[in-house]
Amino acid sequence: MKKNDHNSLHAKAIVIDGLQISNWSKTVFQNNQKGGVSALTATIAVHENFRETIRNITEWDRMFKKYSDLIMPVRTTSEIQLAKSFGKTGIILGFQNSVPIEDDLDLLTIFHKLGVRVIQLTYMEANYAGQGCLECIDAGLTGFGREMIGEMNRLGILVDLSHVGYQTTMEAIETSAKPVAFTHANPKSLWDHPRNKSDDQLKAIALRGGVIGATIFPAFLPSGNKATIEEYIDVIIYLIDMVGIDHVAIGTDFTENQPRKFFDWLLSGKSKKGPAMTLNHPLSNPRGIQYPGDFPNITKMLLARGMDAADIEKILGLNWLRLYREVWEK
Amino acid sequence: MKKNDHNSLHAKAIVIDGLQISNWSKTVFQNNQKGGVSALTATIAVHENFRETIRNITEWDRMFKKYSDLIMPVRTTSEIQLAKSFGKTGIILGFQNSVPIEDDLDLLTIFHKLGVRVIQLTYMEANYAGQGCLECIDAGLTGFGREMIGEMNRLGILVDLSHVGYQTTMEAIETSAKPVAFTHANPKSLWDHPRNKSDDQLKAIALRGGVIGATIFPAFLPSGNKATIEEYIDVIIYLIDMVGIDHVAIGTDFTENQPRKFFDWLLSGKSKKGPAMTLNHPLSNPRGIQYPGDFPNITKMLLARGMDAADIEKILGLNWLRLYREVWEK
Numbered sequence: 001m002k003k004n005d006h007n008s009l010h011a012k013a014i015v016i017d018g019l020q021i022s023n024w025s026k027t028v029f030q031n032n033q034k035g036g037v038s039a040l041t042a043t044i045a046v047h048e049n050f051r052e053t054i055r056n057i058t059e060w061d062r063m064f065k066k067y068s069d070l071i072m073p074v075r076t077t078s079e080i081q082l083a084k085s086f087g088k089t090g091i092i093l094g095f096q097n098s099v100p101i102e103d104d105l106d107l108l109t110i111f112h113k114l115g116v117r118v119i120q121l122t123y124m125e126a127n128y129a130g131q132g133c134l135e136c137i138d139a140g141l142t143g144f145g146r147e148m149i150g151e152m153n154r155l156g157i158l159v160d161l162s163h164v165g166y167q168t169t170m171e172a173i174e175t176s177a178k179p180v181a182f183t184h185a186n187p188k189s190l191w192d193h194p195r196n197k198s199d200d201q202l203k204a205i206a207l208r209g210g211v212i213g214a215t216i217f218p219a220f221l222p223s224g225n226k227a228t229i230e231e232y233i234d235v236i237i238y239l240i241d242m243v244g245i246d247h248v249a250i251g252t253d254f255t256e257n258q259p260r261k262f263f264d265w266l267l268s269g270k271s272k273k274g275p276a277m278t279l280n281h282p283l284s285n286p287r288g289i290q291y292p293g294d295f296p297n298i299t300k301m302l303l304a305r306g307m308d309a310a311d312i313e314k315i316l317g318l319n320w321l322r323l324y325r326e327v328w329e330k
Numbered sequence: 331m332k333k334n335d336h337n338s339l340h341a342k343a344i345v346i347d348g349l350q351i352s353n354w355s356k357t358v359f360q361n362n363q364k365g366g367v368s369a370l371t372a373t374i375a376v377h378e379n380f381r382e383t384i385r386n387i388t389e390w391d392r393m394f395k396k397y398s399d400l401i402m403p404v405r406t407t408s409e410i411q412l413a414k415s416f417g418k419t420g421i422i423l424g425f426q427n428s429v430p431i432e433d434d435l436d437l438l439t440i441f442h443k444l445g446v447r448v449i450q451l452t453y454m455e456a457n458y459a460g461q462g463c464l465e466c467i468d469a470g471l472t473g474f475g476r477e478m479i480g481e482m483n484r485l486g487i488l489v490d491l492s493h494v495g496y497q498t499t500m501e502a503i504e505t506s507a508k509p510v511a512f513t514h515a516n517p518k519s520l521w522d523h524p525r526n527k528s529d530d531q532l533k534a535i536a537l538r539g540g541v542i543g544a545t546i547f548p549a550f551l552p553s554g555n556k557a558t559i560e561e562y563i564d565v566i567i568y569l570i571d572m573v574g575i576d577h578v579a580i581g582t583d584f585t586e587n588q589p590r591k592f593f594d595w596l597l598s599g600k601s602k603k604g605p606a607m608t609l610n611h612p613l614s615n616p617r618g619i620q621y622p623g624d625f626p627n628i629t630k631m632l633l634a635r636g637m638d639a640a641d642i643e644k645i646l647g648l649n650w651l652r653l654y655r656e657v658w659e660k
Contacts, residue, residue, distance in 0.1 A: 051381070058436035058439050061436075104385075106388035109388050113443065113445075114440065114443055
């Protein structure tokens with residue numbers, strides 16, 4: 001095998017990151033370009049209400065203009081391919097919570113028109129749709145949540161369940177007429193963390209044609225801040241062995257340049273008591289996949305593990321592309 | 331001249347109504363189809379704030395689905411031509427007030443993305459942008475109004491000044507880098523009403539390449555509820571004589587099936603004192619142009635006055651089409 005094999009394979013591949021929630025800047029976009037990232041789903045709302053989310057969309061509009069040499073908005077799989085051909089990173093707008101639609105399902109139509117293509121039903125806590133994975137109850141999908149999924153299916157918005165509680169997740173998988181995703185989550189059987197997913201959840205997602213994005217977020221890896229890319233590759237291989245090559249992808253959850261207070265805000269949610277989950281600050285991403293510029297290392301490591309090029313391309317982006325096509329365009 | 335000449339000319343022409351503010355229904359859309367209306371600007375907000383206007387947009391979304399055999403949303407001049415070829419009426423979303431953007435110019439970006447292509451700076455009263463024609467002061471365009479026009483020019487949204495006060499109108503015409511419109515207004519020198527426009531305003535619009543839509547609204551015609559289509563055609567001819575054939579069009583201001591309380595709401599605005607302008611209820615549109623199904627009568631009457639086909643087509647729609655292209659697409 002030639003030394004540069006992984007670079008040529010990576011350069012040829014459509015590379016999609018299922019989730020980033022970075023402190024967006026020219027540097028972040030340059031890092032993604034350096035990493036050969038063809039598209040990524042950017043979290044543009046977590047705890048924001050409708051009006052605040054609209055503001056975030058206008059901020060993205062400004063960034064699309066300002067950094068048009070590095071990024072472009074993508075709303076279709078053909079636009080992802082276009083971004084790839086331009087050497088830019090396509091940005092898919094995503095929410096990590098359904099609170100931006102408040103109590104009005106019609107706002108899904110508005111957000112779809114504005115380019116939003118991925119919505120996580122809940123963040124860590126309960127909302128109108130169901131319960132998050134750190135909520136003290138786990139009662140399942142609400143009536144509103146069921147209608148929401150129907151409307152997301154109709155419009156073509158991917159249902160993300162990464163932070164969603166067990167019962168709500170299982171019912172959402174069952175309710176959705178289209179495949180759904182854990183855009184950024186790891187197996188609980190590898191590392192027992194409330195944000196990781198049990199085998200039956202992972203298998204249920206795959207059984208319905210969905211995709212799981214393996215995350216590099218240190219808290220969700222066995223070695224935490226001491227993890228390396230080897231451990232991350234182990235997660236990917238473990239997931240492939242469990243659910244098959246067509247249902248595993250990358251969802252890094254990169255949080256580039258986010259300050260400590262950002263994590264406190266994320267994890268506090270509606271609570272006045274402070275963060276509901278503790279993190280070992282300062283966070284340190286796995287050596288070898290510390291930032292988006294390291295993306296080619298994933299290709300390198302998968303090749304080193306003996307995976308063939310066609311399978312690597314699925315993991316790098318084709319599985320997301322297939323899922324997006326199925327959810328957005330059918 | 332053959333009896334059916336006006337019908338064949340009308341059927342061939344792109345017919346655009348610069349403004350309707352009807353109580354929308356299947357019947358209203360059928361009437362427009364019967365009248366051969368290729369496109370119309372529908373008022374979707376007058377006193378509504380951001381959130382209420384978003385709700386109206388989702389209502390239109392439902393109507394576009396429900397009545398897809400009669401209407402379609404149009405955001406470009408080529409979509410207007412498409413609507414014409416399908417035999418449907420293209421709907422251009424418009425505001426008769428800039429209050430839906432509240433205090434945030436970025437909301438113009440959002441509304442533009444959602445398909446809004448015409449915004450009247452003020453309704454009858456003062457707002458953040460300037461003063462309406464029934465406001466007790468007439469101080470001119472505000473700083474916010476100046477920025478708003480700049481942003482509308484950049485995005486491609488037509489500035490409508492039909493209800494705007496004199497000083498604000500004159501400064502808006504001067505400020506706008508693109509031509510502007512009175513989408514529905516008549517000459518004050520024909521009928522002295524506060525909503526009609528003085529000759530210098532009409533000429534200023536035309537001088538900058540803008541368009542004036544002559545209205546059938548009875549209060550703005552000399553004979554009021556007793557007016558006929560002859561008087562409406564007189565308005566059109568009078569305007570053409572004043573500003574030239576390239577700057578006159580149709581802006582009926584049809585209010586089909588609107589109840590009395592709708593007019594009270596329209597004219598009360600922010601006031602608790604009740605309507606700021608009196609209307610002679612029940613309103614009666616001019617005989618011969620009472621509803622959109624009568625549109626072919628305009629063509630018939632213009633032919634009867636000896637106008638040639640090419641000029642009639644300008645009045646019926648080509649002048650709006652040229653203005654829309656210049657504002658939306660350049």
